[in-house]
Amino acid sequence: MFILRKVFGKLFVLDKLGIFSFTFVIVIFSSIVMRMLEPKTFPGWFDALWYVMTTVTTVGYGDFYPVSIAGRIYAIFIFLIGIGIAGLAIGKLVESLGANRKRREEGRLEFKGRNHFVIIGWSEKARYAISEILETHPEIYIVLIDNLPAAPFTHKHVHYIQGDPSTEKVLIQANLKEARSVLVFSDDSIQDAALTDGKTLLIVTSVERLTPHIHSTVEIKKEEHIKNFRHAKVDEFVLSHETVSRMAVRSAFSKGITDIYSQLLSHKHGENLFEVRKRKEWKTYKDAFEGLLREGATLIADGNDLGINKKLDEPIRDDARLYIICRKEVYDSLLAQA
Template identity: 85%
Template sequence: MYILQRVMNRLFVINKLGIFSFTFFIVIFSSIVMHRLEPKTFPRWFDALWYVMTTVTTVGYGDFYPVSVAGRIYAIFIFLVGIGIAGLAIGKLVEALGAHRKRREEGRLTFRGKNHFVIIGWSEKAKYAVSEIIETHPELEIVLIDQLAVTPMTHHNLHYVQGDPSMESTLNQANLKEAKSVLVFSDDSIQDSALADGKTLLIVTSVERLTPDIHSTVEIKKEEHIKNFRHAKVDEFVLSHETVSRMAVRSAFSKGITDIYTQLLSHKEGENLFEVRKKAEWKTYKDAFEGLLRQGATLIADGNDLAINQKLDERIRDDARLYIICSKNVYESLK
């Protein structure tokens, strides 16, 4: 009994691969032994395997059982050793699954996917952004980078990475080189706008240095800092304070304008803003405008150029990025 106790104590410190390998060996070896000891009781090798599996898992259907003395003696060995080993293996499996889930929740796993969307910095704004992406692009994988102890939100498409986003190791853990786009939110815990933008600039500089071709969108607190972010080759800017203030002022003078903004910014209600590619039959902006209008969509811009109505007779570039306002159903029909 002392020897058996020593063996079991050693098994508890053996790694998981060793436990599973030994359990597999015991099951296969015991199946072969039982088949050899009692060929009449277990005419097929699978019958012996079935008996061993129902025994070590303590199911015990009773449809097969040894009748010879040798078979029963070996069955005692399976009771004493096999059941304990199988229980230990199942326990290790449950422990491994729990450890994997804990590592995922704590953001300590490396993301291996491609063409994903990276969000840096958790806040209420980031929460709304994640919800919007899940709503509009349910197939898209999202990687969130922050320094929280555990993931602030759970979803099968959301993967959390814990760490300093200005560090290359953290960005590599998020597999930024294979990402489709990155969105950097400003740190709301920093009250000084200059310090908040300084931290954001440090992060986006690390991002652009590691992946210069990635499409980056950054939230900025002060408009005069845009020139610094342009130097860092940031693609898009969102002015948090100025945008909210301007919307508030316009709503004060133009009743109902905030409803228009809400519809354009959210895909959950009303008409929405979409991007479409140029079609072969669209030679000029007028062709595109009239063609889209017949299908229920309104052309409003080419890239950041909103003066479409002033250049209807001009030719459309092949690489034009046309933006339209329409319902989701109309957009789906245009794709």
């Protein structure tokens, strides 16, 4: 008993790899020994391995068992040592899975995927953004970065990273270099708009320095700060207060227009806004407009240019970003054809 206690005392201080390696050696060695001691009972190497595995896991089907004195003596060794080692290995495996889950919930696991969205800053706006992405592109992975002690949003396609998003270490942990796009939301806990935009600018500067090629969309509080963000190479801006104010004014003059805005911005129902690429058969904007119209979609813009109706006879650039309004099923059909 003292010897067994010494053996297991040594095993408990081993790491997971050491325990799994030792368990593997014991199982293979015991299979070889049983095969050599009782070749008639275990006609094949796999038969011996099967017996050892069913023994150390305490399953014990009884289809194979040793009949010689030597075989039974070694079986006693498997009972005393092998079962304990296998139980220890299984316990370590369960412990490892639990620790891994805890690290994921706490945002301490590195994300290794590619072509994902990175969202910086948790808020209700971030929650809506994540829900919209998951609803529109359910196959896309999202990495959320914030300083919260635990993940605020639980979903198999949402990976949480805890830390300061202005530090390179955290951005690398989110695998920003392989990301598709980054969205930075302003910190609503800061009351001063200048301080809020200052923090956002610090984060964006770190993002653009690490990955200057990435497409960045940033929420800012004050319009006069746009020139600072442009200097930091930000691609697109969202003026949160200005957007809400403009929608309120429009609704005052045109009843029901906010419903149209909401419908275009959300993919939950009705006609929605989508982006499509140029087709080879489309030489001019008129070709694209008429071709899309026949399929149930309306071409409204190329990038930020809404004047499509004024340039129908002009040729379409190969890198044109065409925006259309249509139903989701029409857009899926267009993607399938492309």
